[in-house]
Amino acid sequence: MHPDYLEKILKARVYDVAIESPLDPAPILSARLHNTLLLKREDVQPVFSFKLRGAYNKMAQLPPATLKRGVITASAGNHAQGVALAAQRLHCKAVIVMPVTTPRIKVDAVLARGAEVVLRGDSYDEAYRHALKLEKTRKLTFVHPYDDPDVIAGQGTIGMEILRQAKAPIDAIFVAIGGGGLISGIAAYVKRLRPEIRIIGVQPVDSDAMARSLKAGRRVRLAQVGLFADGVAVKQVGKETFRLCKQLVDEIILVDTDEICAAIKDVFEETRSILEPAGALAIAGAKAYVEAKGVRGQTLVAVACGANTNFDRLRFVAERAEVGEHREAILAVTIPERPGSYKKFCATLGARNVTEFNYRIAEANEAHVFVGVEVHDRDETARLVRNLRRHGLKTIDLSDNEMAKLHVRHLVGGHAALAKNELLYRFEFPERPGALMKFLNSMRPDWNISLFHYRNHGADYGRVLVGMQVPPKEMPQFRRFLRDLGYPFWDESKNPAYQLFLG
Secondary structure (H helix, E strand, O other), X not given: OOOOHHHHHXXXXXXXXXXXXOEEEOHHHHHHHOOEEEEEEHHHOOOOEOHHHHHHHHHHOOOHHHHHHOEEEEOOOHHHHHHHXXXXXXXXXXXXXXXXXXXXXXXXXXHHOOOEEEEOOOOHHHHHHHHHHHHHHOOXXXXXXXXXXXXXXXXXXXXXXXXXXXXXXXXXXXXXXXXOHHHHHXXXXXXXXXXXXXXXXXXXXXXXXXXXXXXXXXXXXXXXOOOOOHHHOOOOOOHHHHHHHHHHOOEEEEEOHHHHHHHHHHHHHHHOOOOOOHHXXXXXXXXXXXXXXXXXXXXXXXXXXEOOOOHHHHHHHHHHHHHHOOOEEEEEEEEEOOOOHHHHHHHHHOOOOEEEEEEOOOOOOEEEEEEEEEOOOHHHHHHHHHHHHHOOOEEEEOOOOHHHHHOHHHOOOOOOOOXXXXXXEEEEEEOOOOHHHHHHHHOOOOOEEEEEEEEOOOOOEXXXXXXXXXXHHHHHHHHHHHHHHOOOEEEOOOOHHHHHHOO
C-alpha cells in the first residue's frame, strides 16, 4: 500500500529547522520572458538548500532508541549538511560518508555541525556502498537523500508553501531533478489540490536519468553523469520517486551547461544571490520552456533549490553565461593570408564588440581565426555567419562546441607537424591528488603526449584535453586503456575546432 502523501506532508516536521522560504517575483526575467516568473527561494534556508526539510522530517520521526544509536548517510553536498544540522538539533550522532574528491569547504561545513565525516571512494556510488556497510556494522539508520517517503514528504512542504503563498493562479512549477525526491514531494501535494498546474522537471542533458527512465518505462542506470550540476548528478533515480514521477510529472526539460550558467547570472541580477548549478536548473528550464512553447502571460514558479557553490567556480560560470544567453558567438573563420584580409574581416563583422581574437600563422595561403563576438541572440549569430560566408569567408559556428569553449579558446600554438598518429580526447579527472599520475601510469610509456590542456574551474573534477600519439595497430590497447582508466571521456579527434586550429 502506497503512502498518503497529502497527510504525510501536512504532518511533516520541518519548521524546527527550516524557514518558510519566500516566493519572490523576478521582475527583470518576467519582463524578458513576457510571463510572471516567481522564485521559490530555498537558497535562503539555514544550510542554503531545501535538503534539510527531508532529512529532518525523516530523523524527527525515528523512534528514540533508534535515534540514540545514530544515523548515517552518503552525500557530497547539501544532503550531508541537512543531516548534520538535523542531528545537531536532535542531539544524535551522525556519520556522513563523502567521496574523497569532495572539496574541503563542504567537508568543513559538515564537521562544523558536529557530524563525523568518513571519506571513501572517488564517486557518490562508492561512498554510498561504504555507507551501507557501516550502517550494518555500526547499527546506524540510513537516511536516504531522496528515495524515502518521509524525506519526500519533507520536501513536499515546499509545494504546500507555494500554493499558500501564490497570489494568482499558477500555470506551471519548474523543479530540478536529481534522484527525484524534491519534485516527487512537490508534485504529490500540488497535484492532489491543484491538478491543473503543470509540474515540469528540469535536468542537465548529461545527467538525465529520470527523463530516460520515464521514456523507457523503467529505471535506467546511466554509465556516467556530468558533474557540473553536481547536486543532481545521479546515475539512477529512486524506486519510489520514479513511481511518483511516472504518475505526477507532466514533462521534463533538458538544459545544457551554458543555459545553467546563464540562469545563475539571471538570478544574480534579480537577487544578488549566487545559486549553485543545480540550484539554477529550474530557472533555466522555465526559460527554455517559454522559448520552446511560446507561452505568454502565464504565472510560472521556479524552485531555486540551492546556493552551495565554490567561489572559484564563478570564473567558469561568468565565461559561459554569455554563450548560454546566446549573447556571444564563437566562430572559426578562414581568411586569405594576404594584406587587407583582416581589415575586410573586421569590416564584415560590423560594429560589434569582439570578445576574443586568437590567431597563429599556420599555412602560406590562408589563416584560421578563432573569434568571439557579442550578439543579441542566436538569430543574430546565424545572420553573422551567413554574412561572413557571403563575403567569401569560410565560417564555422562553434558556439555549441564544448571542446572549443573549454579548451581551444585558452590554448596558444597551432598545427604541429611532429604530431603523427595524434588522437585527441577530452577527459574529466577527479580533482584530487594522484589523478594525473593514475592517467600517466595507465598509459603505455611509448605513447607520447603531444598536447595537454587543463584549467581549474573550481569544481570537484578537472576538465583536461589530451593529445596522444598512438600507432593505428595499437588501437585495441588504447581502447582497453580508456576502459580501465574509468574517467569520463570524449573523442575529439574529428572536432572541427581541433582540425582547424591544432590538428
